Amino acid sequence: MKKAIAISVARPEDLPDLIRLVRAYYRYDGIRYRRALVPAALERLLRGDAPARVWMARDELRAAGYIAFSYHYDAEFGGLEGVITDLFVHRVYQGQGLGSRLLETVEDYCRSAGIGSIELQVIEKNRAAAQFYSKHGFRRLGRIIMARDIAKRRSGGKVRKR
DSSP states (O other): OOOOEEEEEOOGGGHHHHHHHHHHHHHHHTOOOOTTTHHHHHHHHHHTOSSEEEEEEEETTEEEEEEEEEEEEEGGGTEEEEEEEEEEEOGGGTTSSHHHHHHHHHHHHHHHHTOOOEEEOOOTTOHHHHHHHHHTTOOOOSOOOOOOOOOSOEETTEEOOO
């Protein structure tokens, strides 16, 4: 008999389980886990000190997956837009509709908050994730994602070492 999986907003006491899931997700997608940055960022998020939220899926007390959500503003999409930064379901729980339920949770939240669109990124080699999101109505935009780490300060065109 399958145990019921509950989805709820993550709380500060969920931090150890969330870190384990984030590490597993990063390993799976080949994302560099920055021990000096990630745990502190997750802790701030769970305390409510970030313009974001996380929902955790639990099988009784065991963490089964999570979805992380943030915001940005883009006039092209009508203003405030939701951004799914992470969605991960532990392999034991994959294929049971949990990823779809996590997406639905964010979509319901966006509707109630008056947010009309959601954006996300997919690692190019992760075709299964791209198919999953396509099945749920996401489409590719003709854009290239670019990012710049600005933690290093610039002075006179040279990077100053801390």
